[in-house]
Amino acid sequence: MRKKLTANLFKAFVFAGSAAMLLGGAKQAAADNLSDAMIGAYKTSGLLEQNRALLRAQDENVAAAVARLRPVVDWVARAERQYVRNGNGTIATSNHDSTLSTGIDVSWLLFDNGVSRLSQLAAQETVLATRQALIDIEQQVLFSAVQAYVNVLLQQDTVALRSNNLRLLREELRAANDRFEVGEVTRTDVALAESRVAGAQANLIESQGDLRNARATYIQAVGSAPGPIAGQPPLPQRVASLQSAESIAMRNHPSLLSQQHAVKAADFASQSNSRNLGPSVTLRANATHASDASGPGTRDTSGASVTLSQRLYSGGSLASARRASIARLQAERGQLITTQRAVTQDVSAAFVALETARASLVSSNEQVRAARVAFDGIREEATLGARTTLDVLEAEQELLNAQTARVQSRANQALAAYALLQSQGLLTAEHLGLAVEIYDPTLYYNLVKDAPAHVSKRSKDLDRVMRALGKN
Template sequence: MAQAKKSKRLTSLCRGIAWSAGLLVVLAGQQMKAETLADALVGAYKTSGLLEQNRALLRAADEDVAAAVAALRPILSYSADLTRDFGDRRSLTTTGSSTLSELESTTGTIGLAASLLLYDGGATSLGVDAAKETVLGTRQQLISLEQSVLLRAVSAYLNVVAAREFVSLRQNNLRLLTQELRAAQDRFEVGEVTRTDVAQAEASLAEARSGLATAQGDLLQAVEEYRNVVGNTPGQLSPPPSLPRLESNVENARARAIQSHPDLRAAQHFVAVAELNILRAKAALNPTVSAVGSLGVSEDFGNSDYTRSGSVGIELSGPIYRGGALSSGIRSAMASRDSQRGNLIEVRKQVSQDVGNAYASLAAQRASLQASEERIRAARIAFEGVREEATLGARTTLDVLDAEQELLDAETSRISAQANLYVAAYAVLQATGRLTARDLSLGVQQYDPSAYYDLVKDAPVPSSAQGQRLNRVLRALQKD
């Protein structure tokens, strides 16, 4: 009998161990499925339509280089026509009589023409250089946009985390106020409090229900923003990781941003484009020299007549008078150059200001979080004290409700401060130009802006090996 009891206890113990192990496996599985901030950033990077749109714009800028390069190569063209002539012809003879004859003929012509630019004062070569600088500037704009997308993902992630904590906090507050109302009603029945105390508890409970409804609505909006930015509905979200490493000195961060921020680099490239456009406008005053050639075949199908012809030559052309259009083009290019220089100055100042603002916001959020912690500590002590004094009759129900509301406000402030601190930290990364997939070491296949450029920079034709590879890349892009 004792052996049977011992066996039963052992079986029960084994079942308990197995149940605990199963629970640990379930909890571990849930923890593994929890989305992290890095997961949200990867999702935003992969699914952003804004990034796809601007990557396509970059590829269009790459093709401008190919078009500019093609202008330096031979140009071959063909022409062909088939002509059917018909009609009547009347003619008079020397004797005064007339004859009528039909005019019918079919003529076919095939021609080839070729031209090669030999000299244009460097205008076309300058156009190639300008297109390349435009590509470099557009790449930097894409990096800047990538930073904005990732910062929005950080904000969306933390907003969901904070909104869920708000809802949980409001639910706990609602439960506590329900207990307070029940206690007030019990005390009213025994004559310890008045009807006013019960009414105050009822009012606080109604306000808590309203606050919970508002928090739930805010959570739904945060979820919609997350779905829009990240590309999926948020599941279980892990607490945010430790704050990213930042420059401790704002001036060092400012100097780094001025050297490497994508907005500033883009502005520098566009100044270079404007300078090249001035040289192109001036080069348009120079003569153009081209080598030209043609081959032609014309045959009359009604008889044996035919023509074979060809020509080779050098063409020289240049402007003499165009009503001031060329001079106007030069002045316009200079004005555009001045505009880009002014923009460069403003971007430099804005980058510097953004770094200062980001660090100021970060310091303010750190101080706010610290103050919220102190506020919670004091509010909790006050609430517990007031509630204890109320049981002794030294405090009213309103005093307890006010103390509880103060504690709720303090905890709400801390949740907001924590979320704002993380957003402020990542805003510092954006301000210094380091909020990119590469800088964050995200586990995602990063878009290579030079891959497409390397395929098209030499203006390949479809029949070439490089052109066939380019066609495969385009088909893959269309599938994506």
């Protein structure tokens, strides 16, 4: 049963940490919707891999704290040579003595006034804080994928609008030339149309450059080039009110939870430094076998001692360390207040931004409708001679501006919706239900929290895990 459990833990942990392995067997399908983009970012993010490794390093600090209350056993081998010279003023004798010895030395801290235990609790709280920091990094990675996807979509729509605008302006230029040939308009009208066509060409080239930059950013955030974009991303469920959003954030935001654990860790560290002023009890034992290199003689010795020690004076270093730990605790508490206010402010800003984007999109839709009606009407009137070429060009520009504002409003709404989700601490692969193997930080911690010895089976399992992660 133990072998089966270890094998399952090993498989699950390696799968969770092996982004390159997941992508190396076959070419990844190009992302065509927002979920695919976030899945790609979650699987391939170097930032996530970096912080997962940092969390595993922090897990080992718990093991180190546990090990401090365990015996330390050393194997010792010694080679000694002594030269002794004796004399009484008239006669001198000398003696050479060579000894080879081997033995075991044992040192065991039996009592340290709770210092090691408090250090262990501080390390455990630091692990919990680092886990929440990892979730915050995950939110940043996923939001970067959202930004990259929305920006590609925005630039694609912008290129399409400007391409269509260029086509319409070229039609107007041809119409202006035709009317000029029959004397209905002047050379000025033709020049105006030519100027607008040239400007539209320049704008289209600029938009195409922006699209290439957006695709490059997408590759950096997601790990693969975007395929045909499926369309506007689905928006997350709308929160009922600002107060509800703030309440959710206070319960879930990883930055806040991380700082709460940081305060607890600093509190335990402060208590540990205070206890460090107390006594300690240490057991020491040894067993030695020695032989005379110059003769057949051997000697076996063993012994044990229990030492109670109390440092009386250390130049003020212990008191200084205690005061410094108290100051760090106060600093962490101050940071907690700052974090709480920052989370509240971020939620408020994201909520207002989302409401503003929604209202802006409604206005933009109405603006596009009105601008299209005006453009169609003015262009029809121009064919009858009631409108000038300049009127048509201005109406076309007004329609283009309205359409551009609408696609920008759509992008702003999507970004604001996911920014609000992030500000509440809910922009995670688990909450979004992404089709990925969720990284479980408890797997590695459970393997190392009891500080397995290097020769143990669990330690060998950990070595296999680390080697597998190193290949990724």
